[in-house]
Amino acid sequence: MSNVTVCVRFRPLSSKEKRDLGDNICIQSMDSETFIIKDEKEEGFTFSFDKVFYEESNQADVYEFLVLPIVRDTVNSINGTIITYGQTGAGKTYSMEGPNILESDEKKKGILPRVVDGLFACIKTSADSTKYTVKLSMVEIYMEKGPF
């Protein structure tokens, strides 16, 4: 795997989307790395990623595959960055924070609270007596402007 891991995540349709558009989706899953999008003429286009998180995937799946390796590297002084990218309503905030940044439901909490827990859990179990300084920053780029 390269130094950059690129995944795609599908979110479930909202009740409004189901009401307005029905619950047909144009995605056909091939496997955990590949899916096909069918256009209105039923022509299929195949896309592959390091991992595809389908709509039934949960926050822990995303954390374990994508984020935990970065957390582990960080404890070994290797910088890491996690970027969520997509149109409005795609699910960036949900993946990063969870349904609410103060989410206390273990299953629903997003990447950010898991990173903080994971980072300190890794430091706690590290065998040697290394002294750690932890710095973490978050930025939002909106309309190609920022960081905010």
Ligand SMILES: Nc1ncnc2c1ncn2[C@@H]1O[C@H](COP(=O)(O)OP(=O)(O)OP(=O)(O)O)[C@@H](O)[C@H]1O
């Ligand atoms: N994997 C998911 N499972 C369940 N609900 C989800 C999931 N991803 C997103 N949602 C829901 O979809 C809605 C839109 O998601 P979210 O606010 O995260 O989008 P966003 O990409 O951050 O949008 P914006 O760019 O407008 O801030 C929210 O109500 C969120 O709770």
